[in-house]
Amino acid sequence: MPTDIPAVVVDRLPHYLRTLRLMLDDGIEVVSSRELGEALGTTPAQIRKDLSYFGRFGKQGRGYDVSALLGDLTRILGLERSWPVVLVGVGRLGRAIITYPGLTPEGFHVRAAFDADPGVVGSNVDSVPVRPASEMERFIRDEEIEIAILATPGDVAQDVIDRLVACGIRGILNYAPMTPHVPNGITVRTIDPVQALQTMTFYLRDSEDEEDLLPKRKRGRRNNSRR
Structure with a gap:
């Protein structure tokens, strides 16, 4: 493109x-x-x-x-074909993403999920197998997968991103609460509901709070001009 x-x-x-x-x-x-x-x-x-x-x-x-x-x-948009996807992080959010019914009709198929928790590995979520994180790179290379969905905790997300990029992932949909760092040529989209709500509250502030948005020095000059 x-x-x-x-x-x-x-x-x-x-x-x-x-x-x-x-x-x-x-x-x-x-x-x-x-x-x-x-x-x-x-x-x-x-x-x-x-x-x-x-x-x-x-x-x-x-x-x-x-x-x-x-x-x-x-x-x-490249949607005339199907896109196999992997998901990393099978917590509550990861499970919700796998079971979301809107992905498959749009051509996005979660082929496998990966997690480091032995209590989760080996299970199936909506017929998607949960594999050990140690198998992630080989699976992605063998299946020639280019898109990954990241739903891990923020403190491990960058390490996972580095591993994904190294094994051929070119697009990452990131749900982890962090700022990803990737090389040129890698597309990342971050979805953070908390940040979205935080920006929303800016517009919901009462008009009487407008003065609080001004730096103190500018606020002082405005008050002086009213005298």
Whole structure:
């Protein structure tokens, strides 16, 4: 994929994909950039700009063929094929991820899970075998797996990431509460519900607390200007 495409644009493509699927399910065959923008909560100009990074789509005055655009975005995102995945860390979160019903329909198949806990190794979670962590590298190489989901505690996550990268993993979905460090060419997406909630509370602050957001010196200058 070209490296000059902004990450925020790529991040929006799955939202386009989901919306187009819903439109197709509703029997909508053609959609304008205005209608697509309204469904996604953005502007027609943003829709056209995002899509322009990947080629020419639709016809002026007619709009986009929903089925054709859906197929194009599926190929752009690499979703025309199935992706085998491994999961590392079979705690409560790891088990929830394995049993999540939304992965398989989208082409992501958890082939194996790995854990260092002898009490977990040898079990099956929703028919996915839990293997010892010592077998992780060989399994990934033998099965030519490129994507891993990380659900370990934060204090061991970087070591696991280093091992994953060394054996050929190119994409990591990280649920561990830490900041991953990876070499160039490795894609990492971190999902941290706590951090998401922490940013949300910023916007939920009462307006009367606005003064507390200002540095003390700036706050003092503002108070002096009111005298």
